[in-house]
Amino acid sequence: MALPLSRCCAWKGRSVFASGALSACGMFNGRRGRQTHPAGFLLGGDSGAGTRSVCHGRALVKEQHLYRKIYLNTTVYKKQNSLLRTPSRLMCTTRTKCCCNQMHSDKQYKDPYTLAQKDLKNLYDEIKQQLAVSSDLKEICDYYFDGKGKAFRPMIVVLMAKACNLHHSNSRELLKSQHSVGMIVEMIHTASLVHDDVIDGSDTRRGKITVNKIWGERKAILAGDFVLSTASVALARLGNNSVVSIFTQAIEDLVRGEFMQLGSKENENERFVHYLEKTFKKTASLIANSCKAVSILGNCGPDVQEIAYQYGRNIGIAFQLVDDVLDFTSSANQLGKPTAADLKLGLATGPVLFACQQSDGVQQTCYLAHQYCQEAIRQISMLHSSPERDALIRLTEIVLTRNK
């Protein structure tokens, strides 16, 4: 497995803990190891603790850059197994070796953004058309659909759709209904962001002032509701009951994820499981369900639907884990949204949770993100080869190495 992971970890002897955490998340079959408890970070939100943790985080980043240099300069793949005391079934050398070799050539793995470009170039304009109304409402809707977002989710949807279409019926054409799903997922995602910003009291998002700060909280929430309703109408127009059901499930998960953020758990292991579940509901569920939706619309069977769902789920969780690391270590300028914000809100995210048990929370979170990406690759590799499938594999790398 190619490892240009600028923030990811060395395979240290602490894998015993890692496998413990991983088995807690129910995903791997590692042996449960004993957890060490050095003095960790506080979970509270006062500025003193926050500053301390961020400083520590920055030290860790330096450490990781060092590891990266080592990695890129050595043939680390063979050494991998000897360092890992409890090999998880996913760390099978033969498979990872295969993936590595294939990944050396960039030509084979096209950039996912470029590949999806053609289908997505009018995405935001089309969304704005759906939301065309008069008054302030239009202004607010246009504000976030200005075309400067990453369109991460629609891109995954489009690529997954084509990969599934090819696998099932040898056609790389994107169906109109699948294209709609791309719009729908972006609308639902944006609506949830608008609501989240009100809940968290944020003042910037994507490098701009938030809607709630400009137009007030009330209009912001109602605008979010409007976008959601438009997405629901578009969803209903697809005329497919299963697709409607799975999207409404994703919407419910979004809301429940927000609620989960309100509560907290006593037991450390419970906290971690709680964190992962919340991550799934808030981020991964929407991606997973939209991947499944396009596979349904492409008339694929349950096995392909499951592959699509699992890919979406795993990459979604990895994406959020990396996001939490970035919040912790990056500067606000780079990200376009407030950072250490989670810490200020008293939210227990991956880096913090790990840090409570070990002092290298960032590292462990990266490691976990890496594992989820591995699983995503394993799933998607079961589809027939296609540029889109390869781009989706490449996407996992991008998720792990992004700094924005």
Next chain:
Amino acid sequence: MSLTLRRMKYGTALAGAFCRSQILHSSSSPSSWAKVVSEAEKIVGYPTSFMSLRCLLSDELSNIALQVRKLVGTKHPLISTARGFVYDSKNNLQLRGLVVLLMSKAAGPSKTADPPLEGDLVSGIYSSQRNLAEITELIHTAFLVHRGIVNIMELTSSHGSLKDMQFGNKMAVLSGDFLLANASIGLAQLQNTKVVELVSSAIGDLVQGVYYENSRTDEEKVTDDILMINWEEQTFLSHGALLAKSCQGAMQLAKHDCEVQEMAFQYGKHMSLAHKAKVNGNQADYAKLHRIIKAGKGVSSSLDLCHYHGNQALEALRCFPTSEARSTLENIVYAVTKF
């Protein structure tokens, strides 16, 4: 306290709070209103006040209810919204669910459906129609809650502490979202994408209605006709769309033909407009509207605006066969338009 016990404790409290017998404080004619509603509830089979209860008993909302107690003493609208469920404000037509059920019963099973619809009729109503009625109430409630969010920048010290207001906003957003998510799940379970489309669009209408309210056009530039149309359009969006579309949706679920669907829609629309016309009759905004109306467009006073729409609603009912349910729907119109 165990989970079940906690549920029961708050369940009983909530049930008591929402018990319809405490509610009816309609200022115009309490006895006839109460009579109509209690008759209606008998006809459809159960007190509709308990419809949203299942949702309200969930863990999430019980938690919120606990948290919201902290807001007592502040001026956050969430408190008054919550109170509004106990005391029926004369400005709230809290009978959407009931009307949808009555309409379903009045229309009866479809004679034109092919193949005929399967499913049991309880008190003459399909379970999908009952679910739709419940969904309508959920959406209405969610919207009330979301409308009650305050703009932080407009707050004064008399409202309460900033922290409390932000907290109230947070609770309002979450509970509203929760209700909407439940409504969506309910819609999906109807397994009818046409109805999903219809009712989801009503949510969009509600929002647009609020935005229109907030951005009145300069009345000097606008002609009389436009003002009248604006009022009707805007009021329909903010008050009529949900009921009208739900009534139509209930017809769709029973596979009634387009004519029946249209009449159900018209009833819902005109009934809501009549209600709003009566409620707004005393407001200063309507001085100009009165003048237009007096100028004779077929309606000669604001009272008549209310009666006009009331008559339209009655007209729409004529296509339904005579029945108890239909008479009750007529009685509701009379109760609403009575002065």
